[in-house]
Amino acid sequence: MSLKNSIKDEAHCLGFALTGITKPEPPPHWQAYEHWLTMGRHGSMDYLNDPRRVDPRLVMPECCSILMLAMSYPGPISSAQSTSLRMAGRVAAYAWGRDYHLVLPERMKLLTSFIETQVGRSVPHRWYTDTGPLLERGLAQRAGLGWIGKNTCLIHPKTGSYFLLAEILLGIELEPDTPFSADRCGTCTRCITACPTGCILPDRTLDARRCLSYLTIENKNEIPTDLRPKLGNRIFGCDTCQEVCPWNRFANQEHDPDFNPRAGVPNPDLVAELALKPQEFNRKFKDNPVLRSKRRGYLRNVAVALGNSGDPAAFQALERAVQDIEPLVREHAVWARDQIRGPNR
Numbered sequence: 001m002s003l004k005n006s007i008k009d010e011a012h013c014l015g016f017a018l019t020g021i022t023k024p025e026p027p028p029h030w031q032a033y034e035h036w037l038t039m040g041r042h043g044s045m046d047y048l049n050d051p052r053r054v055d056p057r058l059v060m061p062e063c064c065s066i067l068m069l070a071m072s073y074p075g076p077i078s079s080a081q082s083t084s085l086r087m088a089g090r091v092a093a094y095a096w097g098r099d100y101h102l103v104l105p106e107r108m109k110l111l112t113s114f115i116e117t118q119v120g121r122s123v124p125h126r127w128y129t130d131t132g133p134l135l136e137r138g139l140a141q142r143a144g145l146g147w148i149g150k151n152t153c154l155i156h157p158k159t160g161s162y163f164l165l166a167e168i169l170l171g172i173e174l175e176p177d178t179p180f181s182a183d184r185c186g187t188c189t190r191c192i193t194a195c196p197t198g199c200i201l202p203d204r205t206l207d208a209r210r211c212l213s214y215l216t217i218e219n220k221n222e223i224p225t226d227l228r229p230k231l232g233n234r235i236f237g238c239d240t241c242q243e244v245c246p247w248n249r250f251a252n253q254e255h256d257p258d259f260n261p262r263a264g265v266p267n268p269d270l271v272a273e274l275a276l277k278p279q280e281f282n283r284k285f286k287d288n289p290v291l292r293s294k295r296r297g298y299l300r301n302v303a304v305a306l307g308n309s310g311d312p313a314a315f316q317a318l319e320r321a322v323q324d325i326e327p328l329v330r331e332h333a334v335w336a337r338d339q340i341r342g343p344n345r
Ligand code: B12
Pocket: 027, 028, 029, 030, 032, 033, 036, 045, 048, 092, 093, 094, 129, 130, 131, 132, 133, 134, 135, 136, 137, 138, 139, 148, 151, 152, 153, 154, 155, 161, 162, 163, 164, 165, 166, 203, 204, 205, 206, 208, 211, 213, 214, 218, 236, 237, 238, 239, 241
């Protein structure tokens, strides 16, 4: 078996659903990324403004090949989106289990050791999953993992889009795979119609400043008041543009067990979440992606979701949160309380 095929086989054994090789050249459509930055559509994510993102050789000059990898997580269609709770929140499916920033590097470490054993010497390498200055979707498309849909997600015809990307930059030559050149979106526009804030743009990018994933995770400050009602009961991330995608309906639902939903994470009781003390929050979300939003970001979102419920049963919990130790939580709790009782009483 060729080195490339044995690496791919090992990657599958380690839980990667998709694999592909590409060259360390600027990804296709990198101009779209530069235009996106110029328009300020990245919001406060200043780390994205990094010239290395358009050229992987600036990240690792001795890189000869990039091994692109994808690992599946359970899609919201497959399990726990239904709940009998009166006021339940909704957490994006990628964040139901163990944090992928922990899971994927562990597997890439094992894969790199395997590669070095096969080659018989140490191989210069770097691995990333969301953590490096690379345009992962563009590189994955060129490595043959799928196409970039109108919702801007990378989609594979059999695996759908509920997966996370990672890559190992390698100092060895491997034959590149054929890019995934087809566009399987066709005339479909479901994601554009379903997006609650209308932030999906016609050039396969989106205005992150209006995306609920950005507003509930990356944004560390106040959520603009006109967008708060759009959150509905989403308290961490948003899956809407993937949930409506027909390619996810028939996708293979196998996923890595590390991403199995943890009890109380996918659809938590909003009133209970708003009462989480700092230590309780840290304990509940240990090794889970929600931890990265910190208690103040998470409770900010929970308060907005309770306000959006319009349910008087949320009133007392919000009254308590108006006294929270975090100013960010207090401000959103005041807004949410006013959604329920009206502002002037
Ligand atoms: C910043 C960021 C975000 C931002 C902005 C997202 C965006 N669409 O730009 C926010 C916070 C909103 C976000 C949200 C989410 N994210 Co995010 N995010 C990133 C990050 C760190 C950078 C993306 C980026 O550079 N955006 C700028 C745009 C311009 O670049 P791009 O997304 O790569 O888009 C390409 C297309 O626009 C394409 N293009 C432009 N014009 C054209 C024209 C044609 C014809 C074609 C084919 C392509 C094309 O070129 C661009 C450059 O290659 C990546 C990791 C990484 N390092 O790449 C993860 C990443 C994209 N996110 C990921 C995930 C899982 C999510 C969420 C699903 C999480 C959630 N459930 O809430 C949502 C999905 C929202 C969505 N529809 O994109 C995964 C995506 C996996 C996949 N299957 O695609 C990634 C790859 C992380 C990872 N390692 O797995 N994310």
